[in-house]
Amino acid sequence: MAGELESLEKLLEKHIPPDELREVWRLLYGKEIRPLDLPSCASQAASKAGFDLQGYGFEAAQEQTRRPRIVRVGLIQNKIQLPTTDPVTEQISALHRRIAEIVEVAAMCGVNIVCFQEAWSMPFAFCTREKLPWTEFAESAEDGMTTKFCQELAKKHNMVIVSPILERDSVHGDTIWNTAVIISNTGAVMGKSRKNHIPRVGDFNESTYYMEGNTGHRVFQTAFGRIAVNICYGRHHPLNWFMYSMNGAEIIFNPSATIGELSESLWPIEARNAAIANHCFTCSINRVGTEHFENEFTSGDGKKAHRDFGHFYGSSYVSAPDGSRSPGLSRVRDGLLVAEMDLNLCRQTSDKWNFKMTGRYEMYADELTKATQPDFKPNIVRE
Numbered sequence: 001m002a003g004e005l006e007s008l009e010k011l012l013e014k015h016i017p018p019d020e021l022r023e024v025w026r027l028l029y030g031k032e033i034r035p036l037d038l039p040s041c042a043s044q045a046a047s048k049a050g051f052d053l054q055g056y057g058f059e060a061a062q063e064q065t066r067r068p069r070i071v072r073v074g075l076i077q078n079k080i081q082l083p084t085t086d087p088v089t090e091q092i093s094a095l096h097r098r099i100a101e102i103v104e105v106a107a108m109c110g111v112n113i114v115c116f117q118e119a120w121s122m123p124f125a126f127c128t129r130e131k132l133p134w135t136e137f138a139e140s141a142e143d144g145m146t147t148k149f150c151q152e153l154a155k156k157h158n159m160v161i162v163s164p165i166l167e168r169d170s171v172h173g174d175t176i177w178n179t180a181v182i183i184s185n186t187g188a189v190m191g192k193s194r195k196n197h198i199p200r201v202g203d204f205n206e207s208t209y210y211m212e213g214n215t216g217h218r219v220f221q222t223a224f225g226r227i228a229v230n231i232c233y234g235r236h237h238p239l240n241w242f243m244y245s246m247n248g249a250e251i252i253f254n255p256s257a258t259i260g261e262l263s264e265s266l267w268p269i270e271a272r273n274a275a276i277a278n279h280c281f282t283c284s285i286n287r288v289g290t291e292h293f294e295n296e297f298t299s300g301d302g303k304k305a306h307r308d309f310g311h312f313y314g315s316s317y318v319s320a321p322d323g324s325r326s327p328g329l330s331r332v333r334d335g336l337l338v339a340e341m342d343l344n345l346c347r348q349t350s351d352k353w354n355f356k357m358t359g360r361y362e363m364y365a366d367e368l369t370k371a372t373q374p375d376f377k378p379n380i381v382r383e
């Protein structure tokens with residue numbers, strides 16, 4: 001059942017009477033958000049291309065001294081397009097074609113910043129622990145074929161693109177990283193942000209391929225707002241979100257690849273909590289579909305060897321600083337979620353709740369410094 005279920009939202013809509021459903025949404029998803037009136041050409045194109053298209057608007061109060069700062073963000077989730085046994089460059093090109101098709105629809109919807117899923121230009125093959133052919137999907141962040149492809153798209157659509165790829169760093173001994181490339185709406189590469197926390201859980205054997213990132217908590221001042229990228233497993237680390245926010249991020253993207261049994265119950269909580277705790281918007285994007293590999297691999301749990309990683313459950317969604325959130329995209333289909341947000345909501349929520357002002361950061365900095373020393377003694381009072 002879990003593999004085929006379209007979404008939690010569809011399930012609730014099916015079983016809860018319409019007059020009570022509104023109350024259910026209020027309790028589950030916070031302040032009501034506005035469905036966006038997307039152009040019919042976009043809906044037609046999405047249905048023809050077989051992907052879920054949804055759009056929502058987050059409101060902020062009118063201010064006297066600042067204009068609204070409206071930005072439209074697009075979150076794209078997609079399946080791999082070809083079997084994992086096909087030639088590497090053909091797999092990459094097929095993914096490029098699929099993304100170009102979805103980005104075209106994002107452009108019709110007036111999207112200013114788009115973000116793709118983690119390692120979007122490849123299958124999530126790290127479960128196999130095999131090096132070839134998977135390491136051949138790694139590309140230069142600055143001038144690899146996927147970055148060049150994104151530069152063309154960015155220029156064509158006047159759109160900032162966040163492109164999470166497997167990076168080959170030829171300057172530093174051909175090392176591999178898990179990296180998001182940020183491409184300006186002018187088509188220029190603004191820079192890159194590497195995954196800070198590498199999982200050591202389940203079949204997420206990424207530590208066989210690359211190390212923890214070394215780019216810190218960069219924030220990119222784009223034409224449409226200040227953005228940062230907290231890649232996948234980093235969402236379990238509240239301090240990771242926090243440091244992007246401390247550097248001024250107004251929107252933090254969380255491109256991910258995660259599967260049902262492991263994390264589906266955590267998925268709706270962590271990024272939403274981060275938006276609340278840090279007075280910013282968070283955009284959670286998960287891969288979708290089940291990927292099969294030629295050779296069996298084991299999970300170190302005594303169970304039988306297998307050829308698939310499990311079901312990537314999509315369900316991409318956006319959370320706002322006031323705790324409201326959008327419904328999720330499909331659990332089983334490709335999708336584009338368009339979210340219109342007024343970035344003024346970040347400061348408005350901060351002024352209301354004051355989490356930054358009441359944060360006591362010096363106290364924590366001092367205590368954390370002590371806690372990370374080898375001779376640390378936990379502050380426990382005993383009778």
Ligand SMILES: NC(=O)NCCC(=O)O
Pocket residue numbers: 118198199201204231232233234256257258259262263
């Ligand atoms: N891609 C990745 O880091 N996945 C780890 C599992 C999770 O964080 O849900």
